[in-house]
Amino acid sequence: MDPKSSKWTASSKNQFFMILAIILLQHQLQFPVTYAETAKKVHIVYMGEKRHEDPATTKKTHFEMLSTLLGSKEAAQSSILYSYRHGFSGFAARITASQAAEIAEFPGVVQVIPNGIHKLHTTRSWEFIGLEHHSPQNLLTQSNMGQGTIIGVIDSGVWPESKSFHDEGMGPVPSHWKGICQQGEHFKSYNCNRKIIGARWFVKGFQDQTHFNTTGSREFMSPRDGDGHGTHTASTAAGNFVAKASYKGLATGLARGGAPLAHLAIYKVCWNIEDGGGCTDADILKAFDKAIHDGVDILSVSIGINIPLFSYVDMRNSIAIGSFHATSKGITVVCSAGNDGPISQTVANTAPWLTTVAASTIDRAFPTAIILGNNKTLRGQSITKGKHNHRFVGLTYSERIALNPMVSSQDCQPGSLNPTLAAGKIILCFSKSDTQDMFSASGSVFQAGGVGLIYAQFHNDGIELCEWIPCVKVDYEVGTQILSYIRQARSPTAKLSFPKTVVGKRVSPRLASFSSRGPSSITPEVLKPDIAAPGVDILAAYTPANKDHGNSYEFLSGTSMACPHVSGIVALIKSLHPNWSPAAIRSALVTTASQTGTDGMKIFEEGSTRKEADPFDMGGGHVNPEKAAYPGLVYDTTTEEYIQYLCSIGYSSSSITRLTNTKINCMKNTNTRLNLNLPSITIPNLKTKVTVTRKVTNVGNVNSVYKAIVQAPIGISLAVEPQTLSFNRINKILSFRVTFLSSQKVQGEYRFGSLIWTDGEHFVRSPISVRAKKTSDY
Structure with a gap:
């Protein structure tokens, strides 16, 4: 992440976290073993499914175990x-590496791991996917806009004063709700209402990992969102109606979430600091x-882990572990696929019990005219509303004004441009790769005294x-x-028009190039992502505390934005069924x-070369809420079936028993x-047959x-086989077989x-x- 941008969604800005992780690892390895053994760090002691229904008894068990390890109740x-x-049993505590090894041998302990840190991966989008507000017979109306459902958002908190979180028209707080409105810095009990019915914040794991405090930062020790990411995702999932919402006059319209009358529960686990940020395992599991x-x-959950992935029973995959327990209790967990595309095998959140969401474009565009000095007009895309060039000004190519002639300035990276030559000009820059972005280039041009930027990039899925x-x-x-004109003209000039908002003219959806691709690198037989949803240039509520933006509504792109679209749709379906x-x-x-x-043709993906999107890009395809409400048949899966799947990928009955607190007998089935x-079939290694x-299960006509x-x-x-399935009142669930033969x-x-x-x-x-595989050692 580029800490100055505070946009936690683009992969180009998430490089910071990977670099930080490497630095921390190298730093740790430099210390002698004796230091590692005596230094206390947060470790998570995971004990699987809870053994007692009484939370107090479970907590007492944890303290007794820790007291035994450390020698006293005070130390524990x-x-x-x-x-x-x-939801499950375990605890997070500051202990040494040797103590962690010791407690790992205690009866009932499944695993002990050090605390890790992870990254955070709308006025038109809902109409684009068919959820028209004024249609009397659509899913939005039939589900009463999600009324009575509760969407929990595990993210960076919320800005409760946003208009998207007013509670006009909201029903009463559901009777089964047992949460609280946890107070803190600039967050009081009155900040909750019938829309935001509860809020909590968890920072202990992050504090231990980073020695974080809020002095001199824009963060708040409370559920209040200092970054904007959590506010954006929460309002996308369940924001209430806000008329004439826009970003500085662009994309003006009626803003709302997917389930406008659903309730929100906020769980703040992600924290933003000037030199980085993130969300730790200890805090995520507590959420x-x-x-x-x-x-x-x-x-x-718009959070993900980096490649290589950890197994689904490894505590370092805290989202997989936490979501397993949530799913077993009937809670649907929706996660982002990650922003490391278009490279294959980069998809995160691949556990089979998750709903994993890829990002796509919508049919809204912001065309901007580029008028060259020879009166030729070209068009690009822009969501900038600032001081534009009403008159012609100088136009130049970044390579012509390099600060150091020996170093390429083609992509306008910081410090690459000569201020004397850039001053007062519009600069043309060319992106070299997907990891470079227009936001950082614009900062470089601005610092050098430039007055405009034309940024050439091979894909067009999202505008910084x-x-x-x-x-x-x-x-x-x-x-x-444009470069040809610059090279031919003696004194090239240009001016840039104000952008416009145009809908319905752009072929969409397209799979975003940044959206992480399958197949899963850990369990390739489980298709991921599951589904695609709008995640490019999504307008939603934001926090004015973010000094880099400070707007009430903001455009963001990423699978983080696609995830809450599906969460909102799930709330509507849950209300209906x-x-x-x-x-x-x-x-x-x-x-x-x-x-x-929208053109009736196959959905394409955006990437280094465009091609038809396949299941590793978008799973089943692009989300269709109206049809999803009445699918006819469903592929249902029980917790027991997930458990047998864990058996099939190599985990012992005893380890899974500790995970689930039930006696497990792994069945010997080679095809498990x-x-x-x-609802998909993936065969990664088909040798012959x-x-x-x-x-x-029939959920349609009897x-x-x-x-x-x-x-x-x-x-x-x-x-x-069989090729026909006949359902009636008795036969509601039917099986079939599919035989594959490679030629x-x-x-x-x-x-x-x-x-x-x-x-x-x-x-x-x-x-x-x-995928056909002819030899075992190919």
Whole structure:
């Protein structure tokens, strides 16, 4: 993350965290072993499913264990940070590495790990995906806009004064709610209402990791959001109606969240400091623990871990662990896929019980005219509303004004431009890679005295905000045309127009280039991401405390923005179908997703080369809320099935027993990894022939007959048995088998297809991904 931008969504700004992690690791390795053994650091002692329903008894067990380790109750009291006693059992405490090794051998302890730190991964978007506010028969109306559901948001807090969080029209606080409105710095009990019904903050893990305090920072030791990320995601999921919301006059319209009448519960775990920030495992797990206790229905988590991923029973994958316990209690957990695309195998949050969301574009554009001195007009995109060039000014190419002729200034990185030559001019810059961004280039041009920026980049999925000077983003083709004019003209000049807001003219959706791609690097047989949703240039509430922006509504891009879109949709579906499980809801989203854009053609991805989006880009496809509400059939999955899946990927019965607090017998089934009842089928290593089983539950018309339609991957033959499923009052759940046979003679790449069950009204589509593998040691 670029700490000066405070935009925690773009992968280009998240490099800071990776560098920080490497520095911290190297720093730790420089100390002698004796220091590592005696230095106290926060460790998480995970004990799996709680053994007692009484939280006080569970907490007492934790203190007794820690007292035994440390020798006294007083030492345990001063050491412990958190006791996890609602959703699962465990605690976080300051202990040495040798003490951590010792307590790991105590009876009942599943795992002990050091505290880690993770990163944080709308006026038009809802209409774009079909949730029209004024339509009398749509999902928004039928679900009463999510009234009665509670969305928990684990993020950077909330700015409660935002107009998006007023409670006009809200129903009463649900009777099952058990949470609190935790007070703190500039956050009082009256900051909660019938919209924000509860708020908590967790900082002990982050404090220990960073020695953080709020002196001289914009952070607040309370649920109040000093960054803006949490406010943005919360208002996207469930913001109330706000008329004429805009960013400095752009994208003006009626702002609202996906479920405008759903309630919000805020769990602040992510903290922003001048030289970095993040969210630690200890704090994240405590948020999950409290959210389970408080009674949320949905959890929206726009946080992720870096590659390489940790296993699903490894405490360093705190989101996987916390979400397992939440899902087993009926809470749907929605997570962002990550912002490390378009590279394959970068998707985060890959546990099969999660709903993982990729980011896409919408059909809104902000065209800006670039008028050259030869009267030729070219067009780019801009969301800058500042002092524009009403008259022609000098135009130059960044390489011509390099501060050091021996160092390339093509991409206008900080310190690369000569202020004497840049002053008063519009500068043309070319991005060299996806890791460079217009925001940092605009700061460089501004510092050098430039008055405008034209930024050429190979993809167009998202426009960085520029606060200081007008900025226009163009593709390489337009950038090259401008460069040709600069080279030919004796005194090149240009002026930039104000941007406009245009909707319905741009082919969308497109998969954002930054959106992390599959397949999963840890369990490739589980398709991730599950679904795609709007996540590019999303306008939502923001915090005025963020000095880099300070606006009430802000454009942000990232899978962090896509995640709460799906969380809001889940709230609507949950209101309509309160007894549906998290797996059933995920299945409804995946199997009804759209495959085509506004032009009727296949959805494409944005990247170094454009291609049709495949399941590793967008899972089942682009979210279609109206169809997801009535999917016809669902692929439901139980906690027991998830447990057997954990058995199949190598975990022992004893370790899983400690995780779940139930006696587990791992079944000997060689196909368990492929037979987990997901709404997709992924076979990463098809050698010759394999048969996969699935079962579907009828949630549509009682007496229904569904027939199979198969689109086999290239080079793969595919047979479904039976080819017809007949449902009635007795037979509500039916199974089928799919047999795959490879005809490829050489090692293959992934090929894609689909299986659709249809009764003529519903089309229940499962994406299929298959890779042929001819030898075991290829």
